[in-house]
Amino acid sequence: MNLRVAVTPKCNLRCFYCHREGEEPHDSDEMRPEEIYRIASVASELGIRNLKITGGEPLIRDDIADIVSHVSKVPNLNDVSMTTNGTLLAGKARELKACGLRRVNISLVSLNKDTYSQSTGGRLEDALRGIEDAISAGFEPIKINALILNGTNTGEIEDFIRFAGNQGVILQLIELESVNLGHSIYNKFHYPLNDIELKLSTQASSIEHRGLMQNRRIYHLPGKTVEVVRHTEGTKFCLRCTRLRVTSDGKLKPCLLRGNNLVDILTPMRNGASDRDLKEIFLKAIELREPYYET
Numbered sequence: 001m002n003l004r005v006a007v008t009p010k011c012n013l014r015c016f017y018c019h020r021e022g023e024e025p026h027d028s029d030e031m032r033p034e035e036i037y038r039i040a041s042v043a044s045e046l047g048i049r050n051l052k053i054t055g056g057e058p059l060i061r062d063d064i065a066d067i068v069s070h071v072s073k074v075p076n077l078n079d080v081s082m083t084t085n086g087t088l089l090a091g092k093a094r095e096l097k098a099c100g101l102r103r104v105n106i107s108l109v110s111l112n113k114d115t116y117s118q119s120t121g122g123r124l125e126d127a128l129r130g131i132e133d134a135i136s137a138g139f140e141p142i143k144i145n146a147l148i149l150n151g152t153n154t155g156e157i158e159d160f161i162r163f164a165g166n167q168g169v170i171l172q173l174i175e176l177e178s179v180n181l182g183h184s185i186y187n188k189f190h191y192p193l194n195d196i197e198l199k200l201s202t203q204a205s206s207i208e209h210r211g212l213m214q215n216r217r218i219y220h221l222p223g224k225t226v227e228v229v230r231h232t233e234g235t236k237f238c239l240r241c242t243r244l245r246v247t248s249d250g251k252l253k254p255c256l257l258r259g260n261n262l263v264d265i266l267t268p269m270r271n272g273a274s275d276r277d278l279k280e281i282f283l284k285a286i287e288l289r290e291p292y293y294e295t
Helices: 033-045 064-071 093-099 113-120 124-137 154-167 183-189 194-203 235-240 266-270 275-287
Strands: 002-006 050-054 079-084 103-107 142-147 170-174 206-210 216-221 224-229 243-246 251-253
Touching: 002 033, 033 064, 033 243, 033 266, 033 275, 050 064, 064 079, 064 093, 093 124, 103 124, 113 124, 124 142, 142 154, 154 170, 154 224, 194 216, 194 224, 251 275, 266 275
Parallel strands: 002 050, 002 243, 050 079, 079 103, 103 142, 142 170, 170 224
Antiparallel strands: 206 216, 216 224, 243 251
16 A cells, blocks of 8 residues: 655645645644654554655645655655655755655646646746756656646647656656546546557557556657556546545545545644554544445
8 A cells, every 4th residue: 555645735836737635725734744754654564665745745845855854764665755846846856865755756737838837837947957856866767747638738748758758757648637626627628548548559669557556557668658647537446546645734535536534643643642543543544445436
């Protein structure tokens, strides 16, 4: 099972398509580094081996290096990674790697500065500098998360593939999720990747299947690697889901798509709960896991 820990609900961008890890906006206190460490330690004792730091935008926290340093010391964690928009990464990548961060996913909605600005409110050059710094720091692998939006960047797919190949990074083409979006926005911007996958399958020298990641496909093209992340709809997604989330206000969230089965772990911890008590809270959250798509 993989644990995704949101360390903040805040972000320096304003991407209209962001699902915010399924969280609703709130003003609650953020977890402290030592609290994140303890939650991760309990999770590790229950068999979780991979931890991803998310947000909001994790790099907006002044103590993000401290957070990474804490969780990287958790026994038996095989992998500590981060999802970021990359705009604050330049100048921080080497420190984060030295603190124990192994790999990064960097969101990049467009290679056109105007499209990027209109979609995120940020500057493309900041994100590109972040990617360059991540490459220079030696993260392996680096994945570029390219969310494909109908009428916005569908004409850039070949550009994304070429860019990823030139940079020596992995490209993830991602379908828009409906989580935390109105129906009108989702219906307007959702772009199915069926035809893209069909084209990639004819170009690939080999195709890899990630069985524990909803059986998504990785297409190995000459000098390029493209992974396709489809919309999380259908029983197959739920069948293979191994993710558990911790919201930025310290609640265990067993399902990205549900908001009615969160279990508070931070309040009991701040009130003196033992590690055994925290394990029971984890097990309660795991028991609440059920398929979002039943049939």
